[in-house]
Amino acid sequence: MIHPLTLTLDNPLLKSKNIRIAIYRGDLEHKQAPGNKWHKLKFNLEAAKAQGAKQLISFGGPYSNHLHALGNIALSYAITPIAIVRGELHPQLTPTLRDFVKAGGILWPSKRIDYRAGMESELVADLKAYYPKAYWVPEGGSNSLGVKGCCDWAQEIHAQAQALGEFDTWVVSAGTGATSAGFLAYETKNENNSPDVLVFPALKGGEGLLDDIQRFALTQNPQTDIERLKIIGDYHHGGYAKLPQELKDYIEKLHLLNPELKLDPVYTAKVVYGLEQEIIKGHLDNRNLLLIHTGGLQGWSGYQ
Known part of the structure; x- marks a missing residue:
């Protein structure tokens, strides 16, 4: 409106x-995904479901709007959201990450040097081995x-x-x-x-x-x-x-x-x-x- x-x-x-x-x-x-968040995710979620992916993996910081939205809506597509989080996780999760986990999401902390390496990082290579059929979305749904x-x-x-x-x-x-x-x-x-x-x-x-x-x-x-x-x-x-x-x-x-x-x-x-x-x-x-x-x-x- x-x-x-x-x-x-x-x-x-x-x-x-x-x-x-x-x-x-x-x-x-x-x-569940206000503003541009839903619009950047909707075609990616449809593509993930069409490919038969059971997981969708994306990137974001500990207060990421993108990850928050992904956690809120991915399970409605029968897809498990997985977050590569910038920076080592602390014992007390941020409210954003708590919501992500509560929605059924899985968190993978990433050292900042690995996060900057993006898809070329060793962590990404490991996750591709763990989740070979996962669908990947860049940070921010970009x-x-x-x-x-x-x-x-x-x-x-x-x-x-x-x-x-x-x-x-x-x-x-x-x-x-x-x-x-x-x-x-x-x-x-x-x-x-x-x-x-x-x-x-x-x-x-x-x-x-x-x-x-x-x-x-x-x-x-x-x-x-x-x-x-x-x-x-x-x-x-x-x-x-x-x-x-x-x-x-x-x-x-x-x-x-x-x-x-x-x-x-x-x-x-x-x-x-x-x-x-x-x-x-x-x-x-x-x-x-x-x-x-x-x-x-x-x-x-x-x-x-």
């Missing part, structure tokens, strides 16, 4: 900038099927957003870039009206996602106009999952102004903050903006 949202900002200059902002509440979709799911999601969003008029720009966060790639690959029937995609990465060096996003989008839709993509990497607030006091205060301020809106600290809060700063700088005058809330509220369990 689309919920229009006016960001009440403490800056009188915004009144003259002719900017319209609405928000698509992806966080209200699919309670593969061609994850992008396909997000491209389909873009079509659903567009169909609902039309009730509010046309939006020339979609605004979204990025971790691995699969969601952004799906949005970029989606084009309306009138290609000239396809929205630009404005991406705010949640991690340092997020500008480096440009090539991956464009490549994924072109794989999904070879006719993609990649010039519609713009990445702004200035608002990561110190890096992935960092929550400095400035951002925490901003989230609290925005919640007081919009009590019906909840922002996660890793992704969407950084987008809204960055969007406000870009508006103040005069970079988005005369735009109709649709901000996509990608869920991830369970990520708050990683903060006091």
Whole structure:
């Protein structure tokens, strides 16, 4: 469901900038795998089931939204979720990992050096021997099927957003870039009206996602106009999952102004903050903006 949202900002200059902002509440979709999580997983789960896989193995950190969603929905496909977790497991599991185990998932801790090696690590070789028919999904669900799911999601969003008029720009966060790639690959029937995609990465060096996003989008839709993509990497607030006091205060301020809106600290809060700063700088005058809330509220369990 689309919920229009006016960001009440403490800056009188915004009144003259002719900017319209609405928000698509992806966080209200699919309670077990909110926002983009379900859309990146659904085609992978279907492929795993079609191949007769009994396990689905993926990667993530101890507070991973992706792993949390996978744990919640994999068993409904008669598939056992298995997580390669970044970093050695501690005696006290995080709430995210406790939920994963409670849902029937299996945890495999990974040394950080092995985690960085990804599919080339010795741990992966061992697990392939243990589970020879398992289906593998990259961290964050970032593969061609994850992008396909997000491209389909873009079509659903567009169909609902039309009730509010046309939006020339979609605004979204990025971790691995699969969601952004799906949005970029989606084009309306009138290609000239396809929205630009404005991406705010949640991690340092997020500008480096440009090539991956464009490549994924072109794989999904070879006719993609990649010039519609713009990445702004200035608002990561110190890096992935960092929550400095400035951002925490901003989230609290925005919640007081919009009590019906909840922002996660890793992704969407950084987008809204960055969007406000870009508006103040005069970079988005005369735009109709649709901000996509990608869920991830369970990520708050990683903060006091």
